[in-house]
């Protein structure tokens with residue numbers, strides 16, 4: 281399949297591009313598009329056959345449900361059988377924005393979208409290109425991240441091209457994504473907001489709006505199966521195995537240097553994903569091309585926005601192992617570490 285790549289410079293001036301891409305979606309084809317979190321791979325969310333195409337293109341396990349993307353409040357009612365008072369609060373406070381609400385599903389939503397669950401994930405993205413596309417399609421758009429299953433999510437059109445060229449009809453290139461980690465997923469079926477996946481809308485932000493907020497036990501280390509099925513799969517993995525190192529900032533340079541020397545002595549080629557300050561210090565032991573900088577230490581916005589690109593930057597580099605600098609887990613740090621730990625398959629060294 282020939283993949284058409286369309287650069288979006290001005291949403292209002294490019295009506296024709298959106299009409300075309302919207303028609304592809306309505307007719308069950310696949311279109312990748314930017315959102316404020318990561319790039320999505322979209323199709324008609326009310327068409328089971330079309331949704332099967334998403335699972336095929338990504339190699340995604342069929343029990344891992346898709347989120348339905350809507351362009352406005354009215355479209356929420358097309359997919360959700362009930363909008364609970366809790367969901368209304370979240371809609372008013374955070375939508376459009378990087379948050380997905382789980383609500384009871386309408387029968388119009390195919391079982392293949394929800395992995396057979398009785399709930400549907402609904403999200404209203406805060407990105408002009410995404411919303412113009414959904415509006416042009418005229419249907420809710422089912423869209424997981426536009427990567428091959430298991431790989432880091434794409435936060436640039438180039439990363440989508442790397443994974444999806446030849447597998448899908450259209451890629452809308454809207455430049456890099458603002459947040460860089462996937463949406464916060466919140467179960468809104470009851471009166472307690474239960475966070476199933478942390479994201480840019482943090483627990484602290486939800487607590488300001490909802491009277492009760494809880495974390496899914498699987499997120500806080502309990503030995504239970506996560507309620508967001510996607511959270512149980514290997515995810516966000518770079519091509520070389522990654523190990524994280526966590527410790528006080530002043531201990532990190534020494535800990536990394538020691539570990540790098542150890543690995544090198546066994547003949548391994550090492551790459552690192554670290555903050556700017558640590559990168560400077562590691563230049564003494566590693567060549568610059570195997571040092572990926574994800575941002576400034578403590579600047580979670582910057583780190584979230586660059587994490588997946590840093591992981592992907594090693595795809596075509598000759599490294600045997602990767603070491604990553606863990607962040608703290610307050611605020612947005614929780615979402616960062618949730619993804620980074622999965623990238624590392626849970627391998628973390630405490631110093």
Ligand code: AMP
Pocket residue numbers: 344345346347382394397399400401423424425462465507508509510511
């Ligand atoms: P992705 O779009 O690739 O970020 O993945 C979507 C995530 O949303 C996965 O982790 C799914 O498990 C989760 N999800 C979507 N719909 C539901 C639902 N109805 N119930 C629980 N989790 C869901």
Ligand code: MG
Pocket residue numbers: 424425433
């Ligand atoms: Mg994904």
